[in-house]
Amino acid sequence: MxxxxxxxxxxxxxxxxxxxxxxxxxxxxxxxxxxxxxxxxxxxxxxxxxxxxxxxxxxxxxxxxxxxxxxxxxxxxxxxxxxxxxxxxxxxxxxxxxxxxxxxxxxxxxxxxxxxxxxxxxxxxxxxxxxxxxxxxxxxxxxxxxxxxxxxxxxxxxxxxxxxxxxxxxxxxxxxxxxxxxxxxxxxxxxxxxVHYSRITRVPVGKFHAHEIVYMGSLLEKQGIQLILEALVDVKQTIPDVSFILIGKGPYKKNLERLVKKHKLSKYVTFLGYIDDHKRVENIIAKASLAVALYDKMSDRFSYYADPGKIKNYLGAGVPVLMTDVPYVAKEIERNECGFVVKYDKREVAKKILDYFSHVSLQEQYRRNAEKYAKQFxxxxxxxxxxxxxxxxxx
Missing domain, CATH: 3.40.50.2000 (Glycogen Phosphorylase B;)
Structure with a gap:
């Protein structure tokens, strides 16, 4: 061979x-x-x-x-x-x-x-x-x-x-x-x-959407998307221009839509559905300030052993990730300061989002770190x- x-x-x-x-x-x-x-x-x-x-x-x-x-x-x-x-x-x-x-x-x-x-x-x-x-x-x-x-x-x-x-x-x-x-x-x-690192057009520091959160992937309960929606109830009180973009489809979508309606979050949340054009997906991700991967340790049997592709896509676009410590890569991301590891808890999620969005220099540094870390992949x-x-x- x-x-x-x-x-x-x-x-x-x-x-x-x-x-x-x-x-x-x-x-x-x-x-x-x-x-x-x-x-x-x-x-x-x-x-x-x-x-x-x-x-x-x-x-x-x-x-x-x-x-x-x-x-x-x-x-x-x-x-x-x-x-x-x-x-x-x-x-x-x-x-x-x-x-x-x-x-x-x-x-x-x-x-x-x-x-x-x-x-x-x-x-x-x-x-x-x-x-x-x-x-x-x-x-x-x-x-x-x-x-x-x-x-x-x-x-x-x-x-x-x-x-x-x-x-x-x-x-x-x-x-x-x-x-x-x-x-x-x-x-x-x-x-x-x-990740298609060399293909992605990353957004320069200062030109990304400073208060935008993005999720890409299947809309499943175990992905913890509902925690972001619940956290937004508190976050929007301090950061009124916060927004949450969801890219993907899945069986949990109707539940998420009900949560959006229940908490009156329609002006803050956008469901884009599944997008077949991956270059377009990469461009959408690159404009965000923070990406999320909140795996539920109690219901997610797969991610503990895997290396989820969405995380590399986030980082390859230069976007730091907010995640739980379920996948193996979580500690590496935390160690390289290109993301944050939190507990599967809406209060801790809201606190970390508020802290991150309140420090522009932190956002800029973590974006540079994400870009540098992802290059090897x-x-x-x-x-x-x-x-x-x-x-x-x-x-």
Whole structure:
């Protein structure tokens, strides 16, 4: 693998990426990175992420590229099946498209354990030389049904044992897996979530909206958005031009709208909905003064082990983040003075917002710190480091 993955040898490689996703995410970022690097042939397989119930209606699909140009695309017939059966269907289509369209290939990257399992099966059949298992959602209790949860962890274990390398979003994923199985796993790397740092147009100090708060992501109860709304009741008394922008959609939206109505916050809160244009999202974030990621430790099983992408997007736009200490990255952000860690408590949230908005010099310093800290997470740098480490690991 050393000869294939050192910089400058990309045109020799045939690569398959398989991912469960929506219309964006790190799978697309990885696809675009490889295409920019001049990969010879690339098969990108995207299955609907069934965590979002509306995605059950979407088909699996693929894109096939030769020397950076899309040569072919297609999709599977839509089949109405129980959710767990659909995951089996996804494995079958990954195998079918990989064999029919790509054939033999140097590298299979499976984002998520089911996709990694597909790659391991292809390697067993002699069609893939190397398999990378890219872990994005390790959690001890992934599903409520114990049988399904046991099966999930069995597949996760097999993937981590037999992949050529495992890319974990945070060290906690490695620790959690070892704690679960009471054993070490080979060839483990930490590949943090990145950001399109070089693409983002950051707003100069003095030109951002000094009293604007922004949230980007799914509108879920566990994200703590309601704490900001409750905090605004107090904040607006001192800072009457405070505003809160929400970018995203989700099942908790109606509850949030009821809170806005209850507390008479309509003039302070704007729901922008889901925005497909990520450059526009980045521009909206960059104009804000403070971003929020208030994960609820009691109900959020995922974020403790993960490296949430929204946080890197906030910091990459030069916007400090107000967050709880659930994700691994929280202490790093606090240590680098590009954000604040608070308890999951509306009074503490309101106090921190008021304190931050009352000190212009603090806002300016934290913006500079956020920009500096986020630079190391530019996707090009993250993926280059990941492939370089993988080359050394398996050579």
């Amino acid at each position: 050393q000869s294939k993955w050192t910089e400058g040898r990309w045109r020799e490689a045939n690569v398959v990426i398989s991912v469960h996703t929506t219309t964006s995410g790190l799978g697309y970022d990885l696809r675009d990175y490889l295409l920019r690097r001049g990969v010879k042939r690339l098969l990108f397989i995207a299955h609907p992420l069934l965590f979002f119930k509306e995605n059950v209606k979407l088909p699996s699909r693929y894109e096939f590229y030769e020397y950076g140009t899309k040569a072919q695309e297609g999709k599977a017939p839509h089949i109405f099946m129980p959710e767990y059966v659909l995951y089996g269907k996804d494995i079958l289509f990954t195998l079918y498209w990989s064999l029919r369209i790509m054939g033999r290939h140097e590298l299979f990257i499976g984002i998520g354990n089911l996709n990694a399992l597909s790659g391991i099966l292809l390697r067993m059949m002699g069609f893939a030389n190397y398999v990378i298992y890219y872990v994005i959602d390790f959690v001890p209790k992934r599903f409520q049904a114990s049988i399904v949860n046991t099966l999930y962890h069995f597949v996760e274990k097999i993937s981590a044992l037999f992949a050529s390398a495992t890319w974990n979003l945070s060290p906690r994923m490695i620790d959690g897996r070892e704690e679960k199985w009471k054993r070490a796993f080979p060839r483990q790397l930490v590949v943090p979530h990145g 530019d996707w090009d740098r993250v993926f280059k480091n990941a492939f370089d480490q993988t080359s050394r690991l398996v050579s």
